[in-house]
Every structure is written in structure tokens, then in C-alpha cells.
Amino acid sequence: MSSENTVVLHKGLDNVYVAESSICYIDGENSKLFYRGYSVEDLAQRSTFEEVAFLLIYGWLPKREEFEGFVRTLRESYTPPQEVLAWLKTLPSQAHPMDVLRTAISMLSLYDRQGVDGGLEANRLRGLRVIGVTPTIIASFARIRRGVNPVEPKMDLPIASNFLYMLRGTEPDAFDASVMDKAMILHAEHEMNASTFSCIVTASTLSDMYSAITAGVATLKGPLHGGANEAALKYIQSVGSPEKAAEAVDRTLAAKQRIMGFGHRVYKNYDPRYMILKPLAKQLGERKGTLNLYLTAEAVERAAVERLSQHKLFPNVDFYSGLVFNALGIETDLFTPVFAMSRNAGWVAHVLEYLADNRLVRPKAYYTGKLNSPYVEMDRRGDKVEG
Ligand SMILES: CC(C)(COP(=O)(O)OP(=O)(O)OC[C@H]1O[C@@H](n2cnc3c(N)ncnc32)[C@H](O)[C@@H]1OP(=O)(O)O)[C@@H](O)C(=O)NCCC(=O)NCCS
Numbered sequence: 001m002s003s004e005n006t007v008v009l010h011k012g013l014d015n016v017y018v019a020e021s022s023i024c025y026i027d028g029e030n031s032k033l034f035y036r037g038y039s040v041e042d043l044a045q046r047s048t049f050e051e052v053a054f055l056l057i058y059g060w061l062p063k064r065e066e067f068e069g070f071v072r073t074l075r076e077s078y079t080p081p082q083e084v085l086a087w088l089k090t091l092p093s094q095a096h097p098m099d100v101l102r103t104a105i106s107m108l109s110l111y112d113r114q115g116v117d118g119g120l121e122a123n124r125l126r127g128l129r130v131i132g133v134t135p136t137i138i139a140s141f142a143r144i145r146r147g148v149n150p151v152e153p154k155m156d157l158p159i160a161s162n163f164l165y166m167l168r169g170t171e172p173d174a175f176d177a178s179v180m181d182k183a184m185i186l187h188a189e190h191e192m193n194a195s196t197f198s199c200i201v202t203a204s205t206l207s208d209m210y211s212a213i214t215a216g217v218a219t220l221k222g223p224l225h226g227g228a229n230e231a232a233l234k235y236i237q238s239v240g241s242p243e244k245a246a247e248a249v250d251r252t253l254a255a256k257q258r259i260m261g262f263g264h265r266v267y268k269n270y271d272p273r274y275m276i277l278k279p280l281a282k283q284l285g286e287r288k289g290t291l292n293l294y295l296t297a298e299a300v301e302r303a304a305v306e307r308l309s310q311h312k313l314f315p316n317v318d319f320y321s322g323l324v325f326n327a328l329g330i331e332t333d334l335f336t337p338v339f340a341m342s343r344n345a346g347w348v349a350h351v352l353e354y355l356a357d358n359r360l361v362r363p364k365a366y367y368t369g370k371l372n373s374p375y376v377e378m379d380r381r382g383d384k385v386e387g
Pocket residue numbers: 224228257258259260261262263264265266308311313316317318
């Protein structure tokens with residue numbers, strides 16, 4: 001055991017670097033986010049989710065033939081195995097969609113034709129299959145629990161439009177499809193966060209891609225990670241109108257509660273993803289007749305920035321993403337699954353990058369318990385066990 005003086009505990013692994021990576025860079029002071037060197041603003045403006053997924057996984061922007069092959073592979077995976085679809089129909093309607101997704105991704109490994117091949121290519125293909133099939137699983141469960149039949153995916157639609165189509169039963173217009181696509185790009189990757197690290201821990205034992213992504217989904221589920229947009233939306237809805245915002249924010253802060261969708265471990269300034277989502281939330285509000293909710297959000301934001309910016313607390317991606325998803329007709333408890341179906345791309349990219357230079361993740365715990373305790377036979381143990 002190390003002597004007490006030489007041990008440095010890194011609770012929560014704050015500021016611990018666990019790998020080299022060329023996938024994502026966050027400049028938290030200057031509100032910058034890059035995927036493989038490309039700014040997230042450029043990608044959201046000019047790219048598509050599929051192209052960004054290729055970029056994250058392979059490391060370069062695809063040429064046309066590369067892109068077409070990649071999209072073909074994703075689309076071949078749109079339809080889940082029949083057994084998974086049949087299983088979705090057996091679930092209690094109140095099951096949380098994140099529990100359903102976690103279990104479904106784990107189930108996919110049972111129907112993988114590649115068996116135990118643990119090579120990089122086999123794992124990459126598994127990753128692409130998960131990216132392709134996840135939207136269908138989420139949308140199918142959302143419909144089944146509403147008591148309506150799942151809608152089969154359309155093979156000629158990109159992932160974002162297809163998801164809205166399968167959820168609603170009608171194809172989205174170009175604006176909704178484009179907003180969904182941008183939201184997926186913005187959620188596709190974010191460096192070494194908790195769920196990505198979970199994926200890596202699992203992959204580092206030479207387990208497989210399904211297990212790694214299952215671990216990622218399980219970790220994303222927690223409210224400290226994936227659930228803040230849902231809480232932000234509920235808060236804004238509870239405020240009710242722009243005039244009530246300042247008073248509501250004062251009440252929340254006086255009660256020592258947090259404004260959801262504010263603050264970030266890495267960003268100490270505006271989150272660049274927030275800056276892209278905010279105007280989209282406004283445009284959606286105007287188009288869908290939910291402008292009052294948007295204006296309430298803006299008033300809450302203004303009041304919160306006035307009170308919190310001195311502490312370097314600014315709105316993050318979650319402040320407006322809930323409004324965006326809500327305006328697109330996505331049920332609140334599907335927000336985190338939608339986050340997961342976007343983040344699949346980043347998870348797959350990180351797992352493959354890590355496996356190319358794998359090292360088993362095996363940290364240490366600093367032992368503070370007893371040693372050499374005398375073993376006492378069961379019948380001779382008193383109420384208070386000694387030793
Ligand atoms: C994201 C988050 C967990 C990052 O936290 P962190 O960097 O570890 O910062 P801490 O939790 O140590 O908070 C530092 C201080 O800021 C305050 N603070 C942090 N976020 C706050 C918020 N959203 N509203 C009000 N105060 C906040 C804390 O109360 C603490 O104040 P204190 O020093 O007086 O106790 C935190 O900002 C938070 O809980 N935000 C709300 C949830 C959210 O939006 N999560 C999504 C992140 S993408």
C-alpha cells in the first residue's frame with residue numbers, strides 16, 4: 001500500500017487525462033467545440049448527421065463513394081431483428097424508454113451474425129448497426145406504448161427525418177427534418193464524458209461494441225448526465241409566462257436550487273451548442289404556435305444570466321434542446337434516448353480509437369479499512385462484530 005503522503009485521490013476523475021484522442025476538442029473558456037478539427041458551427045450549418053458520424057468514426061470528411069457506402073450500411077440496419085420488435089410489444093407501457101433502449105441494445109448482440117469476431121472491423125460494423133437501428137427501436141417503443149403499431153423505417157430517408165417519420169407516422173417537412181438533424185449533430189460527441197468513459201472501460205476488457213454502448217446508455221441515463229434538458233423544459237413550463245421569470249429565478253436561487261440548463265464542468269462561458277439551438281427554438285416556436293414558451297425561456301435565461309454570469313454560469317446545450325425536442329413533438333421522456341441515438345456516433349468513434357491502442361482500464365482505490373481482522377465463527381459473533 002502506498003504511504004498516505006504519496007497518494008493523490010482524483011474523486012470523479014476531475015482533470016484526469018485517461019487517453020490521447022483526436023476526436024473532439026472543447027475550449028470551455030472561449031465557447032468552442034470541434035469534432036476532428038471542424039467547428040461544430042460549420043458542421044451544424046453545412047453537414048448532416050450521417051456525414052458527422054463518418055467524420056467522427058473514420059477521422060475525415062467522406063468522399064462521395066465513401067459516404068454512399070457508409071449510408072448504405074446504416075440503412076441496412078434500420079430494421080431491428082424481428083425478435084427485438086416482438087419483445088418491444090411485450091413491455092409494460094410505463095417502462096422508461098432509456099431502460100428499454102439499454103436492454104434492446106444489449107439484445108442486439110444475440111442476433112449478430114459476426115459471432116465472436118473481436119476485430120476492429122467487426123466492432124466498427126456493430127457500431128454502425130447500432131447507429132442505424134437505435135432510432136427505430138426508440139420510435140417503435142414510443143408508438144407501441146401509445147397503443148399504435150410501429151411504423152417501418154423508410155430506406156430512402158436519412159436518420160433524423162426517418163426518426164420523426166417513425167414517431168409521427170407522417171414525414172416531417174424540410175424545416176423539422178433539418179432542425180432534428182442539427183440537434184443530432186450537436187449531441188453526437190463531447191469528449192471524455194461519463195458515458196463515453198463507461199464505453200471505454202467496457203471495451204478495454206476486450207468485451208464487444210454492443211456491451212460498450214449498452215454501458216454508455218446505462219451511464220447516460222442518470223440525471224447528472226443525460227436528463228438536464230427534461231428538467232429545464234419542465235422548469236420553463238412551470239414558470240408559465242415571461243413576466244413571471246425574474247421572480248421565479250429569484251425564488252429558485254433563494255431556495256439554493258439550481259437553474260437547470262445552466263452551468264457546465266468544462267464551459268465557463270456560453271456553450272456553443274446553446275448558441276446554435278436558441279434561434280432554432282425561436283423559429284420552431286413561431287412555426288408551431290408555442291412562442292410563449294420560447295419567450296418564457298428567454299426571460300428565464302435573461303434573469304438567470306443577470307444573477308449567475310458573475311459566477312461563470314451560463315446556459316448550456318440543455319437549456320433550449322428540451323424546447324426544440326418538445327416543439328418537434330418528441331415526448332419528454334424520449335429526450336435522453338434521442339441524446340443516446342445521437343451520441344452513438346461519438347461512443348463508437350471513441351471505442352474504436354481506444355481499442356487501436358488498448359490498455360485495460362484498472363484504476364486503484366485507496367484502502368482505508370482494517371487489516372488482519374481475526375475470523376470469528378458465526379455462532380460466536382456478538383451483536384457488534386469485532387475486528
Ligand atoms: C453542470 C453542473 C453539474 C456542473 O457543475 P460543477 O462544475 O461541478 O459546479 P458545482 O456543482 O461545483 O457548482 C459550483 C457553484 O455554482 C453553483 N451552480 C452550479 N450550477 C448552477 C446552476 N445551474 N444554477 C445555480 N447555481 C449553480 C453551485 O451551487 C456552486 O455554488 P457554491 O460554490 O456557492 O456552492 C452544474 O452546473 C449543474 O448542476 N447544472 C444544472 C444541471 C445541468 O444543466 N446539467 C447539464 C450539463 S450539460
